[in-house]
Amino acid sequence: MTQAPRVYGTEHDALATEPQPGHTYRELVGGPLDGQLIEVTGWTDEEITTGVHLIAPHTAYEPGGRSSYAPTFSRPDGPWVWEGDMP
Structure with a gap:
């Protein structure tokens, strides 16, 4: 049985x-x-095309660091790709 993906920000x-x-x-x-x-x-549309910096439990900057995710130019309506971690 395949489990549905979890929504970010939910416990x-x-x-x-x-x-x-x-x-x-x-x-x-x-x-x-x-x-x-x-x-x-x-x-x-601007918020969606800009992407986000999300608090993540495991980053290069310890728990509470942020990970940057954004759409790709080739698939603006597709998945958001990890761009790296930031403090």
Whole structure:
């Protein structure tokens, strides 16, 4: 049985850790958050094309560091790719 990807920002034991109907998500690829989804429901086009710096449990800067994820130019509506860690 395949488990649905976990949504970033939800706790492992929370009831709503899976994608919800009517919401828009991007998959995070690579880095410490690989395989998770980020919800972008209600985000502007500019926010979506810019990407995000997300707090991650395991980064080059210890727990609480941030990982940068952004869409690729070839697939702006596709998954967001890890760009590296930052403090």
